Amino acid sequence: MMSDSERSKKLPGGTRPIPPGTANPNVPVATVTRLALYLRELQQLHRSGLQRIQSGAIAKRLGLNDSQVRRDLSCFGQFGQRGVGYSIPALTQAIQAILGTDRSWNVILIGAGNLGRALSGYRGFDQQGFRLVGVFDCVEDKIGSKLGGLTIQSLDDLEAVVEKESVELAILAVPASSAASVAQRLEIAGVTGLLNFAPVSVRKPGSSLTVVDVDLAVELQRLAFAVVNQKN
Amino acid sequence: MMSDSERSKKLPGGTRPIPPGTANPNVPVATVTRLALYLRELQQLHRSGLQRIQSGAIAKRLGLNDSQVRRDLSCFGQFGQRGVGYSIPALTQAIQAILGTDRSWNVILIGAGNLGRALSGYRGFDQQGFRLVGVFDCVEDKIGSKLGGLTIQSLDDLEAVVEKESVELAILAVPASSAASVAQRLEIAGVTGLLNFAPVSVRKPGSSLTVVDVDLAVELQRLAFAVVNQKN
DNA sequence: ATATGTGAAAAGTTTCACAGCC
DNA sequence: GGCTGTGAAACTTTTCACATAT
Numbered sequence: 361m362m363s364d365s366e367r368s369k370k371l372p373g374g375t376r377p378i379p380p381g382t383a384n385p386n387v388p389v390a391t392v393t394r395l396a397l398y399l400r401e402l403q404q405l406h407r408s409g410l411q412r413i414q415s416g417a418i419a420k421r422l423g424l425n426d427s428q429v430r431r432d433l434s435c436f437g438q439f440g441q442r443g444v445g446y447s448i449p450a451l452t453q454a455i456q457a458i459l460g461t462d463r464s465w466n467v468i469l470i471g472a473g474n475l476g477r478a479l480s481g482y483r484g485f486d487q488q489g490f491r492l493v494g495v496f497d498c499v500e501d502k503i504g505s506k507l508g509g510l511t512i513q514s515l516d517d518l519e520a521v522v523e524k525e526s527v528e529l530a531i532l533a534v535p536a537s538s539a540a541s542v543a544q545r546l547e548i549a550g551v552t553g554l555l556n557f558a559p560v561s562v563r564k565p566g567s568s569l570t571v572v573d574v575d576l577a578v579e580l581q582r583l584a585f586a587v588v589n590q591k592n
Numbered sequence: 593m594m595s596d597s598e599r600s601k602k603l604p605g606g607t608r609p610i611p612p613g614t615a616n617p618n619v620p621v622a623t624v625t626r627l628a629l630y631l632r633e634l635q636q637l638h639r640s641g642l643q644r645i646q647s648g649a650i651a652k653r654l655g656l657n658d659s660q661v662r663r664d665l666s667c668f669g670q671f672g673q674r675g676v677g678y679s680i681p682a683l684t685q686a687i688q689a690i691l692g693t694d695r696s697w698n699v700i701l702i703g704a705g706n707l708g709r710a711l712s713g714y715r716g717f718d719q720q721g722f723r724l725v726g727v728f729d730c731v732e733d734k735i736g737s738k739l740g741g742l743t744i745q746s747l748d749d750l751e752a753v754v755e756k757e758s759v760e761l762a763i764l765a766v767p768a769s770s771a772a773s774v775a776q777r778l779e780i781a782g783v784t785g786l787l788n789f790a791p792v793s794v795r796k797p798g799s800s801l802t803v804v805d806v807d808l809a810v811e812l813q814r815l816a817f818a819v820v821n822q823k824n
Numbered sequence: 825a826t827a828t829g830t831g832a833a834a835a836g837t838t839t840c841a842c843a844g845c846c
Numbered sequence: 847g848g849c850t851g852t853g854a855a856a857c858t859t860t861t862c863a864c865a866t867a868t
Contacts, residue, residue, distance in 0.1 A: 386836085387821075388836075388837060388838095390837075390838095391837090392814055392817050392818075393810065393814055395813075395817075396807075396809075396810040396813040396814060397793075397807075397810065399813070400791060400792070400807070400809075400810070401793075404768075404792070414848090414849065414850090415849075415850075416849085421793060422793055422795075423793070423795045423797075425838070425839065426849095427838080427839060427840075427841090427850095427851095427852095428837090428838065428839075430849090430850060430851060430852085431837090431838075431839090431851085431852080433850095433851090434850090434851060434852070438850080438851070439850095440849075440850050440851080441845085441846065441849080441850075442844065442845040442846050442848085442849055442850045442851080443844095443845065443846035443847080443848050443849050443850075444845095444846060444848085444849070444850085445848095445849065445850080446850090458817070459813045459816055459817045459820075460816040460817055460819070460820035461813055461816055465816060467812075474709070474710040474713040474714065475710045475714065477706070477710065478706040478707045478709065478710030478711075479710075479808070481706040482706065482707065482808060482809075484791055484807075484808060484809035485808070485809060485812060487809070488809045488812065488813060490809075490812055528819065529812070529815060529816070529819070531812075536636075552819050553815045553816065553818065553819040554815070555811055555812055555815050559632060559716055560632070560636070561629075561633075561653060561654055561655070563654075563655045565655075570815065570818045570819050570822070572811055572812075572814050572815040572818065574806065574808070574811050575628075575629075575632070575716075576711070576714060576716060576717070576806070577628075577632075577714075577716035577717060577719070577720045577722075578625065578628040578629065578632070579787055579804055579806050580699075580717060580720065580722055580761070580763075580787055580804075581627075581628040581631070581691045581693055581720060582624055582625055582628060582804050583761060583785045583786070583787050583802065583804040584691055584692040584693055584697060584761070584785065585624050585627075585690070585691045585692055586624075586785065586802045586804065587692070587760065587761070587784050587785040587802050588691075588692035589619075590802075618858085620858075620859060620860095622859075623859090646826090646827065646828090647827075647828075648827080657860075657861065657862095658827090659828095659829095659830095659860080659861060659862075659863090660859090660860065660861075662827090662828060662829060662830085663829085663830080663859090663860075663861090665828095665829090666828090666829060666830070670828080670829070671828095672827075672828050672829080673827085673828075673867080673868065674826085674827055674828040674829080674866065674867035674868055675825080675826050675827050675828075675866095675867060675868040676826080676827070676828085676867095676868065677826095677827065677828080678828090
């Protein structure tokens with residue numbers, strides 16, 4: 361691993377990414393979200409045959425400031441060429457490495473209700489390297505039936521599957537009432553990341569489980585506020 | 593409407609909310625998201641029979657700082673009693689008024705695919721005052737079939753339904769390729785708010801359409817980054 | 825004694841503006 | 847000329863700390 365002084369030293373020459381995991385510890389949270397959006401735009405640009413892009417063009421597509429795009433990237437290294445711009449394939453690779461999606465992740469889904477079934481079929485996950493390797497529910501009637509290419513399993517089998525498949529991430533789409541207890545089981549089983557769709561906080565003080573929350577009703581409330589207050 | 597000086601003047605006495613729409617224009621965006629989370633916690637506390645709560649207790653449940661809770665609320669008025677705390681029913685009402693969810697909103701859904709079907713059945717929307725009054729798709733085979741209590745309609749009928757039902761909000765759950773054109777039609781039809789699940793930016797420079805984006809793959813990427821960088 | 829509401833300080837984030845390189 | 851990378855300034859948000867109220 362690089363020392364801090366080596367990492368921050370200016371070096372002449374071409375693209376110099378900072379190795380993943382050694383990045384500047386002061387990465388704004390908002391930067392990470394934008395990085396994923398940059399990646400999405402880059403992938404779309406690549407599909408339309410483009411090879412090169414400028415910070416200003418990325419910014420414009422997302423309604424951002426051009427220097428914000430450059431600043432976000434500069435947290436992780438130097439990926440562009442002055443006077444030229446960024447290579448779309450190279451920057452795509454670099455952002456995937458930063459986000460940790462330059463490899464595949466094994467993911468399980470807990471909850472085969474309305475939302476769980478939709479999430480199990482969501483193509484966007486697969487496309488970004490997230491492989492669904494198990495679906496669980498605790499309703500007897502659902503267990504054994506198929507969902508996508510997978511058989512819905514009993515929650516009792518959770519720990520065994522997590523170990524066997526080296527599952528690191530879980531998507532939680534269960535009712536609020538059971539979310540906390542399932543989250544605790546996931547943590548004990550060795551899952552390290554949780555995407556929580558249950559409308560309840562499952563964060564615990566000293567927990568090793570990293571949580572990202574998505575509350576669909578909260579998003580609609582944010583929208584209502586923005587509409588009433590004309591924040592657009 | 594109140595003048596700025598009247599609004600910021602200190603007044604003695606009890607709970608003094610600032611009327612909705614007249615709030616301090618410098619409300620942090622993050623505050624609005626947290627407000628919706630406070631509301632969620634308050635509703636849960638109310639269900640368990642509690643009548644009163646302190647800023648520190650709300651903060652603890654959500655992993656926040658107590659003074660942040662007070663500061664967030666203070667953008668909109670004075671809702672607590674010193675030495676006592678906040679009345680759960682009164683604060684619930686107040687936050688609903690701030691968010692604009694103290695009345696019901698008519699919402700339509702565009703896209704009856706995997707995700708659209710799940711969203712149409714999501715109980716959390718109804719519970720917060722969002723009424724689904726129409727579902728649209730452009731696939732012939734789906735049109736006419738039932739989804740929840742609604743019949744899937746052709747996109748051709750969009751404008752008529754928006755006008756007839758006074759639809760203000762739309763949920764967009766269509767593929768990236770058609771998102772932009774549908775968003776434009778929604779804006780022209782008179783929809784003012786859009787919850788966008790399509791993995792593409794539908795924001796346009798001078799648009800009157802307020803957009804909130806939810807990209808499920810982006811959320812999973814944020815999680816992967818947080819896990820790799822142990823940000824928990 | 826206890827908890828809010830809020831000035832002021834601290835911390836964090838965005839934007840400006842320009843040196844440096846293509 | 848054009849565009850990146852980045853120090854410094856501007857701005858925003860969070861946290862501290864305490865006067866104020868019950």
